[in-house]
Amino acid sequence: MKDNAQEMQAISSFNPSKEAFVNEEFKNKLDEKRLGIPTNASIKLTSYHPDKMEYEYTSPTDALAVFSEVYYEKGWKAYVDGKEVPIIRADYILRALQLPGGNHKVEFIFDPESHKLGGILTLIASIILGAGLILAIYFSVKKDTNKKATTK
Numbered sequence: 796m797k798d799n800a801q802e803m804q805a806i807s808s809f810n811p812s813k814e815a816f817v818n819e820e821f822k823n824k825l826d827e828k829r830l831g832i833p834t835n836a837s838i839k840l841t842s843y844h845p846d847k848m849e850y851e852y853t854s855p856t857d858a859l860a861v862f863s864e865v866y867y868e869k870g871w872k873a874y875v876d877g878k879e880v881p882i883i884r885a886d887y888i889l890r891a892l893q894l895p896g897g898n899h900k901v902e903f904i905f906d907p908e909s910h911k912l913g914g915i916l917t918l919i920a921s922i923i924l925g926a927g928l929i930l931a932i933y934f935s936v937k938k939d940t941n942k943k944a945t946t947k
Contacts, residue, residue: 802887815861815885824881825893829857833896850901854894859883862890862903870907875899 805816813832817825838852838860852860866884873882873892876899885891892901 799887806887809886811861811886815859815891816887817883817885817891818887821883821885824883825859829893829895830859833858838901846905848903851899852894852901853898854896856896858894858896859885860892860894860901861885862892864890864903866890870905870910872904872906874902874904877902 799818802816802818809816833854833856836852836854836856836858838850840848841851842849848864850862865888866882868882868884871882871890873880873890875892875894880892880894882903883891883893890903894901
């Protein structure tokens with residue numbers, strides 16, 4: 796599909812169990828020689844967590860798999876047997892992966908850079924807060940010690 800408008804029109808006139816459409820924006824992520832409709836293929840969700848989903852699949856040939864999750868490019872990564880693969884937007888709003896034939900494991904992991912940065916900033920703030928607390932206690936004890944020494 797050339798643009799989003801064409802994709803929206805196509806939604807009402809296609810059979811999702813037999814075909815999928817992909818915007819030209821994602822064409823460079825597809826190997827058109829590896830497209831086809833495999834027979835006797837299956838895919839199964841084996842583990843679900845909002846930040847991580849795992850699937851197992853079997854396919855006699857390479858295939859384009861469309862998942863019933865919304866495509867969101869920021870933070871999501873996909874892996875087939877631990878090797879990162881590009882996520883493709885299919886059918887206007889869904890995620891798709893081009894998968895090799897055979898028995899494999901697929902993982903979708905949500906691990907945005909902003910999450911890592913937030914963790915680092917939280918650690919730095921905790922260290923500063925801890926150091927401030929230790930300094931406050933130190934100066935409070937020192938002040939009390941000086942007060943006692945001068946009153947004797």
